[in-house]
Amino acid sequence: MVARSKRIGEDRLIKKYPNRRLYDTQTSTYVTLADIKGLVMGGETFKVLDAKTEDDLTRNILLQIILEEEACGAPVFSSQMLSQIIRFYGNSMQGLMGNYLEKTMQSFVDIHNKLGDQSKGMGAGSSPEAWAQMLNLQNPMMQGLMGNYMDQSKDLFVKMQEQMQGSQSLFTGFPFPQTTPKTEKE
Numbered sequence: 001m002v003a004r005s006k007r008i009g010e011d012r013l014i015k016k017y018p019n020r021r022l023y024d025t026q027t028s029t030y031v032t033l034a035d036i037k038g039l040v041m042g043g044e045t046f047k048v049l050d051a052k053t054e055d056d057l058t059r060n061i062l063l064q065i066i067l068e069e070e071a072c073g074a075p076v077f078s079s080q081m082l083s084q085i086i087r088f089y090g091n092s093m094q095g096l097m098g099n100y101l102e103k104t105m106q107s108f109v110d111i112h113n114k115l116g117d118q119s120k121g122m123g124a125g126s127s128p129e130a131w132a133q134m135l136n137l138q139n140p141m142m143q144g145l146m147g148n149y150m151d152q153s154k155d156l157f158v159k160m161q162e163q164m165q166g167s168q169s170l171f172t173g174f175p176f177p178q179t180t181p182k183t184e185k186e
Helices: 033-041 058-071 079-087 094-121 128-137 139-171
Strands: 012-016 022-024 029-031 046-050
Touching (some): 033 046, 046 058, 094 139
16 A cells, blocks of 8 residues: 655544544554654654544544553653643633643643753763663752642642633623622721
8 A cells, every 4th residue: 555645734634434443544454552652752743533433532542542651661640630620621710720731741741841851961862871860860850840839839829720710701791799898998
């Protein structure tokens, strides 16, 4: 079979068949979750569609990869963190929580990229061993970066709360009980 060329601006298409096999339409080959993980690690954009219904299954496949990774080795998510995330489902703050986590993750990626840029100047490679050695040597610097990251994360959350409080004025025409802010004298 001849592999089809990818059109510019088009996501790589992976089809999932009823037999649970994944088919990469770009390479005309069946792929595994490990192959999909490789696409993620390589920064490749892709979409997984159900071959029969055309439903987008990309999130489901990514969650399967996370589940496999969490089951092997050192997990990223603690049971407490997962429980807290689950509590936000169905909560009025669910949408904000997703946005908050996404922005927090982006801040973390930005810090990681800055460290990567700095490590290039020091001659350190990108292997896990090199990162561990650099982080052990740079512990005070890392603590400072993580402190800045946590401050940014906290500021982002406070801004979200302020936006939520500001949005209450949108609903003044509805018969909801109105609360007035307390003054310092009260």
